[in-house]
Amino acid sequence: xxxxxxxxxxxxxxxxxxxxxxxxxxxxxxxxxxxxxxxxxxxxxxxxxxxxxxxxxxxxxxxxxxxxxxxxxxxxxxxxxxxxxxxxxxxxxxxxxxxxxxxxxxxxxxxxxxxxxxxxxxxxxxxxxxxxxxxxxxxxxxxxxxxxxxxxxxxxxxxxxxxxxxxxxxxxxxxxxxxxxxxxxxxxxxxxxxxxxxxxxxxxxxxxxxxxxxxxxxxxxxxxxxxxxxxxxxxxxxxxxxxxxxxxxxxxxxxxxxxxxxxxxxxx
Numbered sequence: 299x300x301x302x303x304x305x306x307x308x309x310x311x312x313x314x315x316x317x318x319x320x321x322x323x324x325x326x327x328x329x330x331x332x333x334x335x336x337x338x339x340x341x342x343x344x345x346x347x348x349x350x351x352x353x354x355x356x357x358x359x360x361x362x363x364x365x366x367x368x369x370x371x372x373x374x375x376x377x378x379x380x381x382x383x384x385x386x387x388x389x390x391x392x393x394x395x396x397x398x399x400x401x402x403x404x405x406x407x408x409x410x411x412x413x414x415x416x417x418x419x420x421x422x423x424x425x426x427x428x429x430x431x432x433x434x435x436x437x438x439x440x441x442x443x444x445x446x447x448x449x450x451x452x453x454x455x456x457x458x459x460x461x462x463x464x465x466x467x468x469x470x471x472x473x474x475x476x477x478x479x480x481x482x483x484x485x486x487x488x489x490x491x492x493x494x495x496x497x498x499x500x501x502x503x504x505x506x507x508x509x510x511x512x513x514x515x516x517x518x519x520x521x522x523x524x525x526x527x528x529x530x531x532x533x534x535x536x537x538x539x540x541x542x543x544x545x546x547x548x549x550x551x552x553x554x555x556x557x558x559x560x561x562x563x564x565x566x
Contacts, residue, residue: 341392386420390421461522
């Protein structure tokens with residue numbers, strides 16, 4: 299009887315621990331969702347800087363959500379769906395409303411269409427990710443991740459508030475081009491590095507540590523500049539790597555044709 303009681307108590311404790319492990323990532327996801335809703339409310343009040351910063355904070359919760367789920371081995375289908383729904387709000391609707399109210403409200407129906415394109419493409423990007431997560435390559439993302447796209451939008455608002463001060467006649471055109479480009483990159487087939495394959499063993503961990511310290515120092519010294527540089531640089535990294543990959547192929551196609559032409563000329 300005592301043995302049976304001990305087993306039942308250990309079994310209950312195990313279930314409680316397992317439930318607690320599943321609760322931790324979902325709490326981070328809830329924090330992500332709260333930041334998204336708070337950002338939307340800030341846009342309605344005209345506090346664009348607060349709205350942008352809140353989106354950046356939501357990204358921290360999103361990272362902690364995934365990391366905690368993997369560390370506690372508590373990934374689940376419910377967590378995946380909850381995370382995606384929260385991402386639609388925090389990194390889709392909130393940045394979309396921020397884009398429109400901050401720069402595109404004077405563009406009429408076209409501004410609304412561009413804003414909707416960003417939100418819709420972000421939702422499509424999340425749906426595609428969820429449908430292919432079981433067979434996806436862990437080293438790369440297909441298309442720009444929606445948190446990264448939202449990071450470009452939010453960091454641009456912060457950068458403009460503190461440093462750049464974009465001219466009123468230039469801002470709508472710049473934001474239109476940027477928003478359409480981000481919308482395309484999210485649903486494109488361009489590969490983006492996930493940096494999950496980075497190995498910190500051996501002599502390389504010293505190099506990574508040095509670069510990490512330098513990056514933290516730069517962000518701490520000029521956060522409004524460096525955050526935009528990091529997010530914009532990552533958004534451009536995928537197209538740049540694809541272009542670099544195309545160049546050798548194009549050179550390989552051209553070189554045989556030149557060789558064949560020289561052979562024909564010598565025969566003639």
